[in-house]
Amino acid sequence: xxxxxxxxxxxxxxxxxxxxxxxxxxxxxxxxxxxxxxxxxxxxxxxxxxxxxxxxxxxxxxxxxxxxxxxxxxxxxxxxxxxxxxxxxxxxxxxxxxxxxxxxxxxx
Amino acid sequence: xxxxxxxxxxxxxxxxxxxxxxxxxxxxxxxxxxxxxxxxxxxxxxxxxxxxxxxxxxxxxxxxxxxxxxxxxxxxxxxxxxxxxxxxxxxxxxxxxxxxxxxxxxxxxxxx
Numbered sequence: 001x002x003x004x005x006x007x008x009x010x011x012x013x014x015x016x017x018x019x020x021x022x023x024x025x026x027x028x029x030x031x032x033x034x035x036x037x038x039x040x041x042x043x044x045x046x047x048x049x050x051x052x053x054x055x056x057x058x059x060x061x062x063x064x065x066x067x068x069x070x071x072x073x074x075x076x077x078x079x080x081x082x083x084x085x086x087x088x089x090x091x092x093x094x095x096x097x098x099x100x101x102x103x104x105x106x107x108x
Numbered sequence: 109x110x111x112x113x114x115x116x117x118x119x120x121x122x123x124x125x126x127x128x129x130x131x132x133x134x135x136x137x138x139x140x141x142x143x144x145x146x147x148x149x150x151x152x153x154x155x156x157x158x159x160x161x162x163x164x165x166x167x168x169x170x171x172x173x174x175x176x177x178x179x180x181x182x183x184x185x186x187x188x189x190x191x192x193x194x195x196x197x198x199x200x201x202x203x204x205x206x207x208x209x210x211x212x213x214x215x216x217x218x219x220x
Contacts, residue, residue: 009148033208042112042198042211043151088150095166096141096202096209100150 006089006099014107019076021102023089032065032072033090037101043088047074079106110134114199114212121189121219129184129215131199139202140182141166141209142174144195151198157182189219 006023013019023032031050035043047058049065049072056063062075076083084106089099115130131140138159143151143166153166157176171193173185182201186193196216200209 006150040214042200042214043209044211045208048208090209095153095156095164096200097153097167098143098151100148 004089004091004097004099006102008102009100010103010105012105012107013079015079015081017079019079019083019104020073021075021087022071022073023099024071025091026070028069029091030069031092032063033092034061034063034072034074035088035090035098037086037088039085046087076104079104081106081108112199112201112210112212114197114215116215117213118216119218121186121217123190123219125189126185126187127189127217128186129197129199129217131182131184131201131212132180133182133201133210134180135201135203135210136179137201137203137210138179140176141200141202142172142182142184143198143200144168144193145198145214146195154184154197189217191219193217194219 003026034046037043047063052069053067054065060077064073086101086103088101112133141156142154145151152168154172155174157163160179163174175183196214198214199212202209
């Protein structure tokens with residue numbers, strides 16, 4: 001299966017700051033998914049990307065599907081305390097693989 | 109519509125004991141998955157199923173077995189639990205359009 005490398009592993013930011021995280025793959029993906037996991041819960045889909053070069057927004061979240069189809073970026077603008085959680089990238093292969101996650105802490 | 113449910117929510121086992129985790133979905137999804145989540149490791153796929161009666165190995169299948177006798181249920185079995193299987197287990201299902209997985213709330217398993 002394909003490996004997804006996600007960075008950074010963790011981020012500590014001040015409320016109001018912007019956040020950027022990325023995911024790279026050793027091979028090509030046709031779909032990129034970004035999930036958020038709150039403590040004690042399962043992951044929930046934030047954004048889905050289906051086309052190379054695609055830029056998609058969902059409120060303060062913006063994600064891009066890299067033109068090479070081997071990477072994707074997630075940006076969060078003007079962070080708020082409820083943005084705290086773990087963010088995962090994922091890509092459907094024959095199965096569904098996830099990155100190791102970026103743990104985000106937002107200080108009020 | 110209950111979505112994806114998991115039973116039990118929490119369990120403590122002794123080394124060598126067996127148990128079965130149940131995942132149920134009422135959305136008529138074909139694809140179902142079992143993951144384990146460990147600190148710093150993200151979600152790792154154990155087994156998955158593309159339909160009733162079919163299963164396949166994922167990234168970390170050793171020590172686990174699965175069955176999909178009914179479309180709505182996906183069972184994960186541990187025949188002889190080991191401390192290394194202490195983890196949080198998540199089940200997920202995928203609709204036909206394959207746009208996103210729906211996750212259950214997780215089962216926290218502690219093996220002593």
